[in-house]
């Protein structure tokens with residue numbers, strides 16, 4: 326299974342040097358399989374969420390993690406802060422987790438179909454409810470993706486959201502998918518709303534605004550704000 330990408334790369338180098346590292350066209354034969362995380366390496370699927378009791382294992386740093394198995398399952402873990410241009414003190418923190426089955430579409434997009442047991446914790450100091458947990462059952466579209474074999478960093482995965490916004494580059498931490506069991510891991514009453522409140526003031530841990538501010542300021546300083554999906 327590891328032979329294919331290198332074979333594809335070798336062929337691509339011979340056939341089309343300009344697009345040598347772009348695998349997206351080879352979508353159906355190129356394994357996206359593995360466990361991937363952003364530069365901080367802090368957010369890793371499989372160890373991020375405890376769906377049975379709606380808690381999280383809070384990473385030391387922000388980031389995004391994805392895992393894709395070769396039999397069609399995915400898991401997503403995100404820990405991020407969203408700044409507020411009109412009020413810098415109003416930074417929203419989000420811990421988001423979901424898993425399910427993914428489909429590689431013929432046009433190069435990937436659809437993530439969740440099992441329905443996903444959830445997220447929102448911390449918003451400026452909102453009436455400053456800390457709450459809600460169900461997250463959103464079918465996400467990765468509009469396009471590509472994979473490069475970087476001489477320094479190894480395999481790097483580039484994903485683009487539904488609106489084309491890039492996710493920060495993802496580094497491969499394991500060649501296989503590190504994920505929780507690939508089935509619904511808690512009972513959720515089916516809802517027509519993809520996002521619906523589960524718990525207010527649930528005793529969920531809150532995180533430090535100071536680290537939020539430095540994370541957001543750091544992201545802006547690096548010009549990466551739009552990369553933090």
Ligand SMILES: *[C@@H]1O[C@H](CO)[C@@H](O)[C@H](O)[C@H]1NC(C)=O
Pocket residue numbers: 375378380
């Ligand atoms: C939630 O579940 C995880 C994993 O089983 C456990 O480690 C953790 O202590 C639990 N937390 C609470 C608040 O029950």
Ligand SMILES: *[C@@H]1O[C@H](CO)[C@@H](O)[C@H](O)[C@H]1NC(C)=O
Pocket residue numbers: 409410411412415417451
């Ligand atoms: C920004 O903060 C203000 C409160 O100062 C709030 O009303 C507004 O909804 C926030 N905007 C976003 C995008 O969160």
Ligand SMILES: *[C@@H]1O[C@H](CO)[C@@H](O)[C@H](O)[C@H]1NC(C)=O
Pocket residue numbers: 430432433434466468469
């Ligand atoms: C691929 O097809 C899906 C389903 O029709 C669509 O939602 C998506 O936007 C398409 N992707 C691109 C890159 O056009």
Ligand SMILES: *[C@@H]1O[C@H](CO)[C@@H](O)[C@H](O)[C@H]1NC(C)=O
Pocket residue numbers: 440441442462513514515516517
């Ligand atoms: C999740 O969304 C799907 C598709 O909209 C829906 O069929 C399913 O019932 C939802 N699950 C829950 C638990 O709400």
